[in-house]
Amino acid sequence: MVSISLKNKISTEYPLSSExxxxxxxxxxxxxxxxxxxxxxxxxxxxxxxxLKKADPxxxxxxxxxxxxxxxxxxxxxxxxFMLRDGTSVLTTPTPLEQNPYIIDLRNDKLTLVDxxxxxxxxxxxxxxxxxxxxxxxxxxxxxIASARPQRIYIMPNRYCFFWSDKQNCLFCDIVNNLQKQKKxxxxxxxxxxxxxxxxxxxxxKQKGRFTAICLTSGSDFNGVNAxxxxxxxxxxxxxxxxxNFKTKxxxxxxxxxxFNQDQLGRLYEQTGILSYTPDIEVLNERLFNWLCPGKAxxxxxxxxxxxxxxxxxxFGRGYVNTCIVAGIELAQPYxxxxxxxxxxxxxxEAEDLAADGVNTVFTVWSPRPGSxxxxxxxxxxxxxxxLASGLHALRKKYKLRLDHDxxxxxxxxxxxxxxxxx
Amino acid sequence: xxxxxxxxxxxxxxxxxxxxxxxxxxxQIHTVIKDxxxxxxDQLLYLExxxxxxxxxxxxxxxxxxxxxxxxxxxENKTSYQINVTPVKCIVSGxxxxxxxxxxxxxxxxxxxxxxxxxEPDAVVNETLSVRQKExxxxxxxxxxxxxxxx
Numbered sequence: 001m002v003s004i005s006l007k008n009k010i011s012t013e014y015p016l017s018s019e020x021x022x023x024x025x026x027x028x029x030x031x032x033x034x035x036x037x038x039x040x041x042x043x044x045x046x047x048x049x050x051x052l053k054k055a056d057p058x059x060x061x062x063x064x065x066x067x068x069x070x071x072x073x074x075x076x077x078x079x080x081x082f083m084l085r086d087g088t089s090v091l092t093t094p095t096p097l098e099q100n101p102y103i104i105d106l107r108n109d110k111l112t113l114v115d116x117x118x119x120x121x122x123x124x125x126x127x128x129x130x131x132x133x134x135x136x137x138x139x140x141x142x143x144x145i146a147s148a149r150p151q152r153i154y155i156m157p158n159r160y161c162f163f164w165s166d167k168q169n170c171l172f173c174d175i176v177n178n179l180q181k182q183k184k185x186x187x188x189x190x191x192x193x194x195x196x197x198x199x200x201x202x203x204x205x206k207q208k209g210r211f212t213a214i215c216l217t218s219g220s221d222f223n224g225v226n227a228x229x230x231x232x233x234x235x236x237x238x239x240x241x242x243x244x245n246f247k248t249k250x251x252x253x254x255x256x257x258x259x260f261n262q263d264q265l266g267r268l269y270e271q272t273g274i275l276s277y278t279p280d281i282e283v284l285n286e287r288l289f290n291w292l293c294p295g296k297a298x299x300x301x302x303x304x305x306x307x308x309x310x311x312x313x314x315x316f317g318r319g320y321v322n323t324c325i326v327a328g329i330e331l332a333q334p335y336x337x338x339x340x341x342x343x344x345x346x347x348x349x350e351a352e353d354l355a356a357d358g359v360n361t362v363f364t365v366w367s368p369r370p371g372s373x374x375x376x377x378x379x380x381x382x383x384x385x386x387x388l389a390s391g392l393h394a395l396r397k398k399y400k401l402r403l404d405h406d407x408x409x410x411x412x413x414x415x416x417x418x419x420x421x422x423x
Numbered sequence: 424x425x426x427x428x429x430x431x432x433x434x435x436x437x438x439x440x441x442x443x444x445x446x447x448x449x450x451q452i453h454t455v456i457k458d459x460x461x462x463x464x465d466q467l468l469y470l471e472x473x474x475x476x477x478x479x480x481x482x483x484x485x486x487x488x489x490x491x492x493x494x495x496x497x498x499e500n501k502t503s504y505q506i507n508v509t510p511v512k513c514i515v516s517g518x519x520x521x522x523x524x525x526x527x528x529x530x531x532x533x534x535x536x537x538x539x540x541x542x543e544p545d546a547v548v549n550e551t552l553s554v555r556q557k558e559x560x561x562x563x564x565x566x567x568x569x570x571x572x573x574x
Contacts, residue, residue, distance in 0.1 A: 033487065085511065085512045086483065086487065086513050087514065087516075126516075127517050150515065150517070151515065151516050207521070208521060209521040209524030209525060210521060409474075421480065421483045422484045422487075
């Protein structure tokens with residue numbers, strides 16, 4: 001029985017921590033709920049035993065299949081994320097208590113976000129899609145083929161990043177270390193077969209009203225006649241398999257991949273149903289890109305990456321090409337910016353250069369993970385992230401850029417693109 | 424705040440005209456007829472069919488910044504109520520969403536569902552002309568033309 005009755009009257013007045021209180025006053029035009037989400041992602045989350053008991057594996061989506069790991073290094077059995085009352089998703093990285101994370105606890109039988117003595121918000125765990133209980137004909141649990149966000153199907157066809165083979169992995173990334181864990185603990189396949197993907201998507205689409213978009217992402221694969229031909233061809237193969245489930249050639253979809261050349265992009269767009277493209281540049285500064293993303297720097301280069309982003313716009317359209325930065329890594333030491341003001345100025349100038357040519361920049365809050373090279377460092381202040389989100393939002397307004405494929409609903413992992421709800 | 428039985432019944436009637444007014448970040452008012460305003464499980468809710476609608480955007484803005492939202496209902500016999508509401512929840516996924524999504528598809532062919540907004544009523548004012556006239560006559564004796572009192 002589905003009921004919409006609220007358990008209790010919802011209060012809109014909450015006691016805030018002193019930092020949040022002063023920032024809500026200083027940035028009165030920035031939504032409190034997005035500020036809160038940003039800070040949760042910045043500080044991490046800790047689920048109490050009572051809160052975990054409320055996570056029902058038959059109902060809720062538990063973590064484990066995500067491409068990146070957690071701050072406490074534990075893979076499974078915690079909720080992957082939760083929702084706030086405005087429909088905002090908060091993807092969480094469970095974090096040890098000694099690092100001062102927010103806490104999810106059970107208070108008056110309600111799942112409650114707690115900070116110190118302050119009970120901040122009632123939250124809801126993400127619900128699990130029906131296909132999670134199914135298995136492909138080849139015998140693979142479908143939750144290992146695709147994962148879900150509240151409104152998006154997430155496929156990671158290849159979880160291995162070849163930059164790691166040459167020790168040129170991004171310094172903030174733990175993808176391959178996480179994969180090793182997932183293989184060991186979950187028997188996660190490294191590389192998916194198109195027929196398994198086709199079957200899983202078919203099953204997922206049976207659930208009415210569950211999904212609005214499909215997103216693909218993988219590790220980089222520089223193999224091929226031209227660098228990244230093999231990665232391109234594999235995406236085409238997978239996207240064709242996905243496309244067999246739709247009556248239209250194009251379907252709401254996003255590809256988060258390496259920056260491909262014109263020929264590769266042309267093939268992708270012409271031969272598949274893909275509608276948007278997100279090659280993640282990770283950091284908007286050439287010097288730091290060379291340090292933090294040695295594989296991307298070696299195989300593509302910073303200037304070429306930006307050029308390819310801009311060249312993708314005539315193919316996909318303004319606003320349908322974007323790039324993500326891992327916000328906070330530009331302050332990582334010893335080579336990062338020494339002040340947040342300096343970092344912010346640099347990032348927003350570079351983002352504007354892209355926006356002027358129709359490319360959106362979004363950010364995720366850097367979550368230093370133990371499986372990454374700079375995982376022992378700290379991310380930026382909440383105020384930095386508020387200013388960054390506001391700055392990127394202002395650029396979208398100035399250049400009239402939509403961000404429908406990577407917004408609060410399709411993705412939910414970018415505080416700045418949550419703001420696009422009121423654009 | 425609980426809605427009184429008369430308002431409750433009017434909201435449930437299909438023949439009642441339901442109007443939703445919201446404001447944007449520049450304080451511009453947006454007013455539209457919204458048949459999908461309804462009572463369900465004792466909650467006042469609004470089904471948003473268009474994700475890109477001005478109403479949807481303004482409701483988000485109202486929820487974030489506590490701006491006013493007003494519902495006006497008008498019955499066949501011209502009885503009218505204004506209900507000041509606060510959007511308290513926006514449901515965009517999950518079992519409740521899917522239930523309303525399926526119902527929407529059944530009821531309105533080719534109509535998608537973008538969100539379910541739950542409103543909490545803050546104040547109800549009877550705006551029926553005859554009722555307001557009676558109130559004004561009783562409370563504001565100066566607000567009338569003298570010729571109407573003349574012998």
